[in-house]
Amino acid sequence: MIELRGVTKTYRMGKVEVQALRGIDLDVASGEFIAIMGASGSGKSTLMNIIGCLDVPSEGSYRLDGIDVARLSDDELAKIRNRKIGFVFQSFNLIPRTTALHNVEMPLIYSGAAHRRERSVAALTAVGLADRANHSPTELSGGQQQRAAIARALVTDPAILLADEPTGNLDSASSVEIMKLLTRLNTEQERTIVLITHEQDVATFAQRVVELRDGQILSDRRNA
Amino acid sequence: MNLLEALRIAFGGLLANRLRSGLTMLGILIGVSAVILLVAVGNGASVQINNQIQSLGANVIYVYPANARSAGGVSQGFGTGDTLTMADVNALNSGQQDPDVVAAIPIAQAGGQITYGNQNYFAPTIGTTPDFPAVRDYQLAEGSFFTDDDVAAQHRVAIIGQTVVDNLFPGVDPVGQTIKISRQSFRVIGVFAAKGGTGFGSQDNVVVAPISAVWAYLSGARGGKNISQIVASAGSAGTVSQAETEITTILLQQHQISDPSLADFQIQSQQDILNQASSIATALTLVLGAIAGISLVVGGIGIMNIMLVTVTERTREIGIRKAIGARWRDVLMQFLIEAMVLSGLGGALGIALGAALATEAPHVPAIASSGFPPPVVSVPSVLLAFGVSVGIGLFFGIYPANRAARLHPIEALRHE
Numbered sequence: 001m002i003e004l005r006g007v008t009k010t011y012r013m014g015k016v017e018v019q020a021l022r023g024i025d026l027d028v029a030s031g032e033f034i035a036i037m038g039a040s041g042s043g044k045s046t047l048m049n050i051i052g053c054l055d056v057p058s059e060g061s062y063r064l065d066g067i068d069v070a071r072l073s074d075d076e077l078a079k080i081r082n083r084k085i086g087f088v089f090q091s092f093n094l095i096p097r098t099t100a101l102h103n104v105e106m107p108l109i110y111s112g113a114a115h116r117r118e119r120s121v122a123a124l125t126a127v128g129l130a131d132r133a134n135h136s137p138t139e140l141s142g143g144q145q146q147r148a149a150i151a152r153a154l155v156t157d158p159a160i161l162l163a164d165e166p167t168g169n170l171d172s173a174s175s176v177e178i179m180k181l182l183t184r185l186n187t188e189q190e191r192t193i194v195l196i197t198h199e200q201d202v203a204t205f206a207q208r209v210v211e212l213r214d215g216q217i218l219s220d221r222r223n224a
Numbered sequence: 225m226n227l228l229e230a231l232r233i234a235f236g237g238l239l240a241n242r243l244r245s246g247l248t249m250l251g252i253l254i255g256v257s258a259v260i261l262l263v264a265v266g267n268g269a270s271v272q273i274n275n276q277i278q279s280l281g282a283n284v285i286y287v288y289p290a291n292a293r294s295a296g297g298v299s300q301g302f303g304t305g306d307t308l309t310m311a312d313v314n315a316l317n318s319g320q321q322d323p324d325v326v327a328a329i330p331i332a333q334a335g336g337q338i339t340y341g342n343q344n345y346f347a348p349t350i351g352t353t354p355d356f357p358a359v360r361d362y363q364l365a366e367g368s369f370f371t372d373d374d375v376a377a378q379h380r381v382a383i384i385g386q387t388v389v390d391n392l393f394p395g396v397d398p399v400g401q402t403i404k405i406s407r408q409s410f411r412v413i414g415v416f417a418a419k420g421g422t423g424f425g426s427q428d429n430v431v432v433a434p435i436s437a438v439w440a441y442l443s444g445a446r447g448g449k450n451i452s453q454i455v456a457s458a459g460s461a462g463t464v465s466q467a468e469t470e471i472t473t474i475l476l477q478q479h480q481i482s483d484p485s486l487a488d489f490q491i492q493s494q495q496d497i498l499n500q501a502s503s504i505a506t507a508l509t510l511v512l513g514a515i516a517g518i519s520l521v522v523g524g525i526g527i528m529n530i531m532l533v534t535v536t537e538r539t540r541e542i543g544i545r546k547a548i549g550a551r552w553r554d555v556l557m558q559f560l561i562e563a564m565v566l567s568g569l570g571g572a573l574g575i576a577l578g579a580a581l582a583t584e585a586p587h588v589p590a591i592a593s594s595g596f597p598p599p600v601v602s603v604p605s606v607l608l609a610f611g612v613s614v615g616i617g618l619f620f621g622i623y624p625a626n627r628a629a630r631l632h633p634i635e636a637l638r639h640e
Contacts, residue, residue, distance in 0.1 A: 083549070
């Protein structure tokens with residue numbers, strides 16, 4: 001599903017070159033639930049941006065679901081993000097002043113898909129938020145907002161679900177609830193999930209944990 | 225993303241900041257209503273001028289003496305010469321060389337105080353021949369016009385316009401009464417029907433008498449047998465230019481001038497005057513429209529300003545949209561349509577306001593009594609104003625929208 005080969009990423013900050021990633025080789029199979037861990041500055045955000053097709057590697061190749069995405073244009077990347085990737089952000093990133101249902105519908109609007117309303121309602125039902133479909137984000141609790149965001153990520157039936165610190169802004173009860181939802185999506189719907197976190201107890205929900213340090217993979221182990 | 229969805233998002237964005245959207249729209253609204261109103265005022269003036277000139281009589285051609293020249297060759301101004309004679313009028317009326325001229329009349333003007341009883345009033349007195357009503361398109365309301373016999377016998381008879389009647393004969397039937405023009409007695413034998421039209425050179429403020437009587441009793445030693453102009457009428461608007469050529473030929477013969485550039489008279493048709501007047505009116509309309517157009521541009525800059533603020537404020541939203549698959553053109557469309565909805569809506573409201581003001585203005589007593597021409601809202605100006613306002617949204621919206629569309633998703637998502 002995900003195939004990274006020798007991926008490096010170099011940023012120029014003024015005159016200084018910063019190597020955020022120094023040669024990452026990573027394979028994620030379909031249906032896996034993998035957590036990427038690391039302290040801040042370890043390069044996990046950069047790795048997430050590249051896996052999420054928000055950015056392209058400086059060197060190396062990245063194949064997502066069989067497509068080489070390393071050399072695509074901005075608009076082609078937008079299309080890949082729309083079809084293949086479902087984002088779940090730390091700060092939910094729902095669009096304010098519009099209902100949960102419309103938020104979930106948004107990716108389908110950009111892809112021009114049919115049956116948008118039905119598919120959006122189905123996605124909200126899958127995360128247990130059907131009764132809040134017509135509420136705006138400000139009328140929802142943190143946990144509910146994150147569930148709406150997960151519904152938005154799922155609605156296009158993407159190849160991978162990319163969750164960046166999905167529990168970072170939630171209390172512990174809501175965190176457990178969200179992690180259970182992700183686990184259920186992985187086991188019941190066989191969703192491929194890439195979870196980025198720095199919290200050990202969040203990472204325990206995943207089957208596999210990859211740890212980054214200084215832009216390189218430090219360890220890659222399976223949870224028992 | 226389809227247009228309907230884009231409109232929905234745009235309206236959502238505008239409704240989120242009602243006061244700001246309203247104020248931005250106000251800029252365009254004021255600009256468009258100013259354009260509509262001022263162009264309507266210009267059109268109104270143009271229509272009024274045209275009506276007045278038309279009321280002078282259709283298909284009319286004027287012949288004036290050339291500008292008199294002093295010994296040094298200095299022109300003394302339009303129509304100051306003394307070259308037209310009764311023989312010229314008779315030649316034009318002979319109809320042999322000028323089949324397109326229906327009738328020609330001489331005009332001799334005398335000014336003077338008109339008195340009746342203890343009333344007095346000032347109106348120009350025109351000396352002419354019996355074809356005057358036909359050529360100048362006057363109808364008689366009462367009585368009759370004078371005849372060739374009256375002209376031959378220098379009868380002191382007069383036909384008066386409605387304005388003169390109103391001022392000298394309140395409640396009295398003027399026909400048969402005797403008035404004094406510059407202390408000479410004239411008998412009123414007819415009254416012209418009102419021609420309407422107010423303002424400059426009212427056609428109803430006039431006294432008409434046989435030219436012979438005007439010469440004999442009113443011109444005095446100063447004027448002699450002066451003809452200030454000859455007015456001729458052509459059969460139809462289509463034959464005016466032929467008639468002009470024929471008149472030129474006859475008068476050149478009459479005055480024994482072989483080089484047309486040395487002619488001692490000048491010819492102007494109603495059409496020429498109409499053209500001149502409408503080009504002045506068009507220039508007036510353009511100037512008024514351009515002044516109002518400046519406020520439209522200011523309104524457009526207001527839109528650009530607000531759109532830049534909006535794009536900055538919604539940077540994070542743009543990042544989210546890009547992350548979930550919005551392409552460059554999706555974001556561009558969203559903000560462009562928002563700008564165009566602002567300007568288009570402002571434009572539509574501005575048209576309504578401008579048209580309402582233009583329609584209501586003549587009903588305001590202060591304006592109605594001033595003789596100000598009623599504004600005329602023209603359909604092309606409405607369509608143009610709406611098109612321009614939407615175009616302004618497009619023009620001033622492109623830069624902010626493109627700025628939004630080119631944001632990098634990662635940076636946009638990091639924006640707080």
